[in-house]
Amino acid sequence: MNSTERPRLAVRSPADLVAAVPYLLGFHPADSVVVVAVRGRRVVFAARGDLPDPGADPGPAARHLAEVVARQGTDAATVIGYGPAARVTGAVDAVGEALDGAGLLVLDALRVTDGRWWSYLCAEPACCPPEGTPYDPAASAVSAAAVFAGQVALPDRAALAAQVSPLGGPVRVAMRRATVRAHRRLAGLAGTAAGPTGEAAGRAGEAAGPAEEPAGRAGEAVGAGPMDARALRSAGLAAVRTAFRRHRRGERLGDDEVAWLTVLLTHLPVRDHAWSRTDGRDADIGLWTDVLRRAEPELIAAPGSLLAFAAWRAGHGALAAVALERVLGTHPGYSLAVLLDDALRRGLSPSELDGWPATAGRAVLRPRRRRPRR
Template identity: 65%
Template sequence: MTSTDIPRLSVRSPGDLIAAVPYLLGFHPADSVVVVAMRGKRVTFAARSDLSDLAGPVDAGRPAAGAGGPVEPARHVAAVVARQLADRATVLGYGTASRVTPAVDAVCAALAEAGIPVLDALRVTDGRYWSYLCDEPECCPPDGRPYDARASEITAAAVFAGQVALPDRDALVAQVAPVEGTERTGLRLATERALRRRADLVDAAPAADLLGGRALRAASRAAIRVALRRYRRSERIDDDEVAWLSLLLTDLTVRDHAWERTDGRDADIALWTDVLRRAEPEFIAAPGALLAFAAWRAGHGALAAVALERVLTVHPDYSLALLLDDLLRRGVPPSRLDGWPAVRLSGLARRRGKGRRGTR
């Protein structure tokens, strides 16, 4: 689910909308249903679901269509769109008619049930589109209407504005995939050095500094400060710095310190993407969740989603990732949480002060 935050594009036809969708999502959809929601004349939101979730074969343990098969996922999509205060929507299905039609029908029915008028419902494949709501051969011929997204003014305007549409979702997943080969070997060695460095720091701490807590907090703040500064100068941190930072972030107070300083800036997205890709698997939870937060704040819901998928595959109980995953699935727009996480963390600090010190 993606809240759109792109420059205003003048969509005057179904072909224009089809050209705009990849820039709303960040990649070209396939085997998908996309709902483009509008408020007034402005596109405000785009939600995408896999056809397999909406109209695929019934999985073992999943109810058949008549008992909630594609209906429940469709209702979820409609509820997410309604949460954006949308007053109209267009539904686009990408794929063959046999798979797209039941999915589009289910989504359109769910939107109607939610009180959201459907302007049009389209099937898109192989450079053509068909309308489910128009049967006039002059505008909607039986063999479909051709379109060329590359020749669209929408595409030109999006590219000029710096928007990127990756070839498919797999290309987006690759952006957060772990580095491999000799680079991975170097990072494993750097992680071993980071573990020894932490042990040495704790051992060298004075007796008054219980378990080296103050020394570790000071080192953590310095590491975060250096990393943020470096990426805001379009520089990178080296392997030892990645390993050290990812290790320090396993402390939730350190993670929260980084979280308070993370926004939707390109530099923040670049930092946490880099650390997520380079950190060892046991240390990806915090950088992956911080990337998801930064991407979500910037309106890049698809990037946030793939970052969370990677985290939750390895760390299924990581609370911040679960929280952000829930926000994305419910389509909560970033504007609803302006000032977060500072507001949330200050509230947590007040509650801690009233209760036991050090609890979480």
């Protein structure tokens, strides 16, 4: 199944909804507040935030979460808190009030912990006993349907972040050497004398400025004239085409191919060409995940942003978020990552970027000052 074709899960009870949430998010939440929003009778959006620290005001985060949900054009929502009552109750109440203020109907408000769920809105002991209602996700028909459809629920968010973490050991040693060779190859293509070694060249590019545009111009400036720029673009487009073609055939790129691609992606025309060919297909997510994990740290900005874009287009917002966290942790000013991060925080639909980067979509998203992700 193509990852853009989201399977429908039949949710008929609070227990079904609790079982479905990990598959909507991609991982089992903990110490979290989750809003599952519906339009008509169909779940169309799920958003998660961390529970506030003890003693902290839950209002600002709750209002932001409600604004994101309301932006989806939804009719109603259910709020679910994961954790002990002392931390969950205030957060769930604040989100419920914020949703009411945004004009959304709150269908239910639940708390989940230790294999049981409680409803804040149901006072009938027959259906909502005070000791909570036990549930077994493994025995749920919803979980079985999700697994059958190929959906995955990882144990926690850390397991999701591990899917985009750098590979170490012999892989890292091999990639470091391959990246040195790629920088030398680029220097030869650009008609220069021996250039800096891989890591030094990467740092030199970063030193040009915090955003990707200055770094890209610094890379292009290696050449001596327009012919060199055309040669770089031609080499970049060929590398991108080869990467997509081979990966979609189920072949894994070699170390030198990955290194060459990551070096060329520092040039904006090459990065934008790769962006224009990236969609929400499983093959695209797999390609950019592999390249991101094998890339040298100074070269992760472009592949990490492209992975985030592919994941977002496929509806995997959590995967997009952890990819962006890795990019922005190392390259906080990389503007494509900043724009995508802002889109996720604002709850914009992936359709807002239809046609990017060829269209004038940059008017849709404007960078804002980044807030810490909760």
